[in-house]
Amino acid sequence: MESVTLNVNGKDCPVQVEKNWTLLYVLREVLDLTGTKCGCSTNDCGACRVLVDGEAKNSCCLLARNLQGCRIVTIEGIARGGELHPIQKAFIEAGAVQCGFCTPGMIISTKGLLDQNPDPTEEEIRKALEHNLCRCTGYVKIVEAVQLAAKRLREE
Numbered sequence: 001m002e003s004v005t006l007n008v009n010g011k012d013c014p015v016q017v018e019k020n021w022t023l024l025y026v027l028r029e030v031l032d033l034t035g036t037k038c039g040c041s042t043n044d045c046g047a048c049r050v051l052v053d054g055e056a057k058n059s060c061c062l063l064a065r066n067l068q069g070c071r072i073v074t075i076e077g078i079a080r081g082g083e084l085h086p087i088q089k090a091f092i093e094a095g096a097v098q099c100g101f102c103t104p105g106m107i108i109s110t111k112g113l114l115d116q117n118p119d120p121t122e123e124e125i126r127k128a129l130e131h132n133l134c135r136c137t138g139y140v141k142i143v144e145a146v147q148l149a150a151k152r153l154r155e156e
């Protein structure tokens, strides 16, 4: 085991990890942050996405021991003081959540996009979500949710 301190949702979390433990495994099984989902474990679905230093990445393919000092944000860190984030509200309002399994990853990718680009085109939105698979919605409502979230955030 190795000691590593992960900064997760603004809090330093010292953990003991095996060499081959992924960030996804540590989040779910060690830190009990089960909002981040495992859809494939093979870097294909985006259900496990988290922000690492502001960039959306698949946590199933990152080794926890390499993330000392990185700022990690999971879906649990998105809400604002007990209230849903405007992105989360927009997903609900636009009907972009069905089974919900892909939703945490979608919201993380959206947050990563809108933090960098507050007024993205539809093409830029689709590009930012290209690593997130959804088997329920057909993506139209998800794109509409991101557009709605972007509008709301610009108006704040």
Ligand code: FES
Binding pocket: 037, 038, 039, 040, 041, 042, 043, 044, 045, 046, 047, 048, 049, 058, 059, 060, 061
């Ligand atoms: S669980 Fe990581 S990409 Fe599917």
Ligand code: FES
Binding pocket: 096, 097, 098, 099, 100, 101, 102, 103, 133, 134, 135, 136, 137
């Ligand atoms: S809402 Fe079911 S997989 Fe996306």
